[in-house]
Amino acid sequence: MDLSIKNKRLRKLLWQYSSDDRSFQKLADDQYLELLNKHLSDLPDREISFFVNRKRFSLLRTLIGDALERDIGSILDAASGPFAFENYVRCHPEVVIDSFDLNPKLSGLFKDLEKTGKFNNLSFRCAGVEDFSEAKTYDLVLFNDLFYHKAVDFYGLISQLIERVKPGGLVYFDILDERSKWLWSSLGKDDRFVRYNLPNIALELSKYNLELLSITPSLGISGMVDFTARAVLYRTLRVANNYVFVARKKQN
Ligand SMILES: C[S@@+](CC[C@H](N)C(=O)[O-])C[C@H]1O[C@@H](n2cnc3c(N)ncnc32)[C@H](O)[C@@H]1O
Secondary structure, X not given: OOOOOOHHHHHHHHHHHHHHHHOHHHHOOXXXXXXXXXXXXXXXXXXXXXXXXXXXXXXXXXXXXXXXXXXXXXXXXXXXXXXXXXXXXXXXXXXXXXXXXXXXXXXXXXXXXHHOOOOOOEEEEEOOOOOOOOOOOEEEEEEOOOXXXXXXXXXXXXXXXXXXXXXXXXXXXXXXXXXXXXXXXXXXXXXXXXXXXXXXXXXXXXXXXXXXXXXEEEOOOOOHHHHHHHHHHHXXXXXXXEEEEEEEEOOO
């Protein structure tokens, strides 16, 4: 399986990345930030900054931004965390988002966000991906930053979650590549995470009537130097820590 991305696409990513960089502060909306600090006061500041980091969604915008603008009317955000994605896309109030997460503290945050009147398109329930049962289907099923958790098994969950995608709808998720374990282990950053064999993931998706649209390396969210280093690493050694998969459910 060819996991490479063409120069043109890498240039597009770079452009998107730097343009997002300039508008980054817009996401750190004072009210949203204040509510994150209130409800997640046990988190270190750097984790709060992580959730308001607009660059976390640059790749999503590059890969499915057009669909988000035009075609997507309903989204299931699995393991939503503190609604960073919902905050990112709240400029599209016509899109209905159902979200769920294991963390009970998010219910209080959700109630306060609702009161701001800026998240009227959002529903939330406290649930684990393992227990999630729902008959509804969606134009987009999103799993952002979930499958690296040791307690979450991609293979055990994917079939039931893919049932939630409408025919013609999209599934978007990211996953850590086992081939780059050596590098992140040598940097002392790997012990807590689960990595996968990417061709096997692609094969698994093909069992569920899905057309794989792209597999794209994620080149970091920590600033231009970090991005450039990751881009060089990818261009020279074809090594990336994390990859985003986008697939479309076939019509029949
Ligand atoms: C790094 S956060 C990502 C949150 C969000 N998807 C985002 O991109 O901002 C990971 C989230 O996964 C949630 N999580 C972990 N295991 C889960 C499970 N088994 N079921 C549901 N949520 C889970 C955690 O509570 C946490 O909110």
